[in-house]
Structures are given as structure tokens and as C-alpha cells.
Amino acid sequence: MKTYGFDGDAPQLSGQRKVTSVYVYEAPLRLWHWITVLSIIVLSVTGYFIGKPLPSVPGEATFNYVMGYIRFAHFTAGYILAVGLLGRLYWAFVGNHHAREIILVPVWDKQWWKEFFFEIRWYLFLERYPKKYIGHNPVGQIAMASFLWITLFMCVTGFALYGEGTGAGSWAHSAFGWVIGAFGSSLDVHNWHRLAMWGIVLFVMVHVYAAIREDIMSKQSMISTMVSGFRMFKD
Amino acid sequence: METFYNVMRRQGVTRRSFLKFCSLTATSLGLSSAFVPKIAHALETKPRVPVIWLHGLECTCCTESFIRSAHPLAKDAILSMISLDYDDTIMAAAGHQAEAILEEIQQKYKGNYIVAVEGNPPLNEDGMFCFPGGEPFVEKLKRISKDAKALIAWGSCASWGCVQAAKPNPTRATPVHQVILDKPVIKVPGCPPIPEVMAAVITYMVTFDRIPELDRQGRPKMFYGQRIHDKCYRRPHFDAGQFVEHWDDEGARKGYCLYKVGCKGPTTYNACSTVRWNEGVSWPVQSGHGCLGCSEDGFWDKGSFYDRVTGIPQFGIEANADAIGLTAAGGVGAAIAAHAAVSALKSTALKKQDLKPVETTQAEDK
Structure with a gap:
């Protein structure tokens, strides 16, 4: 029977030889991950201060450009995040099969759901030993897929808001101006964009915690895997 | 058929005043001086387009605003030049006499007149909440609009619903474009809209005999193409990061940006920061108060006027x-x-x- 994860020891190759290290994440994918990390940090911090600005600066307006720089950083990081997202989607087509597992989640597969609930039980301390996955476990797949959708939402609403500033005729206004109308008003788009930012913050909290915890508890590498690309199985 | 120019001359307008009006109109529409002779020519040759002004569930602030238009003067633009044939609030005729005029225009100018709607029709209880002249307003609106060339939705009431459509909207006040589906509806939102904007829109339509270019939400691009924020004279303070933190602080006295005290300029499409109000005397931000966003859809239901991060209605009260x-x-x-x-x-x-x-x-x- 086809399974996604496996129990107990490290994966076996056909020759029954133990493999302790598997190449999972290719270089472009790792690069995307860390670029996204940096963009999100910049975007969240600057975005927070665009909605709730820092205390006023003294002096003449001519010699200050605080909001200007903050917004510039936000827009630049937004562009980088969006280009990264496009690159990531492209890599889903040309990369190895792990590059697809967070985009094409096999929700039609019974076995996948079985393992999804197994993972839920593992996280609720109801299973004593975790299953091992070379890529993502089913719960991780769902989390990552949700993250991609939120990021897509952020890019769409973000460029819609950006297009308001660049004005009619700009590419952002032409491509994403319809979003403002779809939400009813610009203020709604602002509010939802901010709410989704908090959604990403929650994701990052859970994501980082889960990575560190799995690194320790499930005896397989997590954090170093996103640096080197290799997943180690430590038993 | 009588042209605009004929009517104007009959009303005692001199050729000189007529040309002045043409150039003012061109300027207020954002057109170059090359358009002045075109406007003059159009007014000289085109048959005048009658305008019917209907009042639904509203507060008459649109009319109050409109009659104060300075460029072009509403008195010139509408009352004597362009034929505002029916407006039950400001017309001299009353009662059956007034309704007879309405009937006459509809028959005589079938398919050629413009219906300007102020306020909106409430739909609950078969429209009984607004009942002018012994007829539910929704029926009057449908009856008159049937033979119209186009509709203008004056103000936020006609465009979006405004305060009478605020939750839970007991009368089911409904914006015009959701009731009249088969005619073009030009939205001129604002509570009220800027008088010069109203006069210019109506002048454009009767002069060029076409609808001004509209944005995705049906508003004339020439006046609603940019946000208040984009042309605000306090914008440099926003970019610098200088804000009014409290109503009585140093920043308020120095005229800093009102963003932190809830100015909705960055999310509001209108021409206040350029056209201003009362013949260009002032406008809300200039007088030290943030924009409320009165020309935006749903501004009445979007939480505080004094916060930037406002409530999200889907999550209940005070949840931002x-x-x-x-x-x-x-x-x-x-x-x-x-x-x-x-x-x-x-x-x-x-x-x-x-x-x-x-x-x-x-x-x-x-």
C-alpha cells in the first residue's frame, strides 16, 4: 500500500541499506525560503508601522522622510516576496517532487487523511512515536499550503493598494485595481491586508516552533535541512 | 429644436459671458483651452438636454451643495442655461402643475433626457418609507428612468446607500444602480458631493452628449481618479512622518498630517484636496479635521472616524x-x-x- 510517511527507522532503499541522509530541498527552493523569511520580517514590521506610524519626528518636513522610507522598504520587500512566490510556483513544475507537496496536497486520498489524523494525534501527545517524512508531514503540508494562499492574498491585496498610489495607468492599478471594488472600498482592503498579516505572524510562530520541536523530538533534521537541503535521520 | 445657446441668449446672457462659461467649464473638466471652442460649438448647435432631478430618501444636502457651485455658477449652468426642467425641491411650480411638467418631458423628450437622482429608494414595505406625490419613490424612479438616456446618482445616498442604509437598514434603502439595471448610472458620491464637481459632471453630459469616462466603480475618472491623500497639501508631513497625535498638540497647530487621528484621505476617492469647498475657501483637512471618507462605499458602517485601523464588520463591534x-x-x-x-x-x-x-x-x- 502506498504510504506517505514511514515508521521507525530511516528509509530503506531496495538494497536494505540504511540511508541516514536524503536530499530533499533543492537550492532554488531553499533560497526562496530564506528570501521569503527576510521579506516577511521586513513587510510585517514596516506594514505594522504604516498602519500605526511611529511617533512624530521633529524638524521640517523637507528634511525628514520616515514614512517615505518605511513605505519604500515595504513596497520593495513586497515586490521581492511576490517575485519569489512566482519563482516558487515555477519551481513546483520543474523541481523535484518535494517542491510540489505543499502546492498539490492530496486531499482526495484516504491514506493521506489517515496520516493527517495520525500527525494530529502525535501533536496532541496521543501517539508515542512520530512517523517520519522525507518532506512535509500532512499537517505541515496543510499549514504550508495555507501559508501560500495567504501570501498570494497578501500579494493581490498589496498590489491593489500599491496601485492606488501609483494611480490609473500603472501596471498595479490595471492588474489589481479590481480588488478595491471587489472588497467595496479601499479601507476594507487595508483592514483585510492587515488582518492577513497577523495570520502570517501566527503561521510563523507555529512554523518556527514546530520546526524546532520536530528537530528535537522526532529525531530528524528540520532547520539544517532548509540550509543544506539534506534531511538527516538520527537513528 | 432650441439649442443651449438660444436659451441662454433668451435668458439675457451675453456672448461674452457665454464664452467665459465655456472656458470655465473646460477648466473645471480638466480640458485644455483647445476644448473651449468645441464646448461653445456644442452649446450653439446641440439641442438642449432636459434634466429631471428626483428626490428620494435623502437630506437635500446635494441640492444645497449644488446651488452653491461657483465654477460654473449653478445659476448659470443649470437654472438658466441647461434646462433643469423638474426638481421638486427648488422649482417654482408645485403640486399637479409640477407633475404635469414631469409627464410632459417624459413624452416630449423620450430617450433624450437625463435623470439626476438625489437620495435612494427604500424597498421595504413596497417602498412605503418614501412617498412623494402619492407614489412610492421606487415606482416614480422606475417610471421616469424608463425613458431616460442616462442617470446620475447624486451623493453617497444614490451611489452607495449612505446613512439611511446603515445597519440594519430598516427601510432597505438601496442605491440607484441596484434598482435601475438597464440604464447607465453615473455615480457622483460624497455627502454631499462637491458643487463644482456636480455642475461639471452635468455640464459635461449635456454639452458633449456622452457619459464622462468612468472608473471601475462607475464614478467619473476626472474627479474620482485619485485619493484625497494623493493631492493633500499635508502629504509632505505624512511622508516625513509628522503626525497630529492629539487634537491639541503642537503637531495640530503646525498643520501636520491627520493620519493618526483617523483621516480617511488615503482610502477616499474624491476631489476635495484639489477643488476644495465654498469657492475654494477650505476643506475638511485644511480646517484641521481628518477626512471621514464620505464618498466611499460603506463609510457609515466602518467603525471610528478617528482610527486608521478600523473595525471589520464581519467580526462584530470594535474588532479590528x-x-x-x-x-x-x-x-x-x-x-x-x-x-x-x-x-x-x-x-x-x-x-x-x-x-x-x-x-x-x-x-x-x-
């Missing part, structure tokens, strides 16, 4: 993105801490056990 986000982050943070603690305890417990029993279970698995 930050409140929801911080609460959720706190919850998830606590959950993570608890989970980590249990994980650590479990892990130590297992390690102790793992000295022997693990191997047996592992063996069983295989």
Missing part, C-alpha cells in the same frame, strides 16, 4: 485587525508555550522508559 491579530497571537503563543512544556516533560519521561521498553515496541513494529 490588530485586536484580532494580537489576541490570536497571544493565544497561539500561550498554546505553543504549553505544548513545548508538555513536549519536554513527555520527552524526559520517554527517555527514561526508552532505556528498555522502546526496543520491544520497535521490534513489534517490525
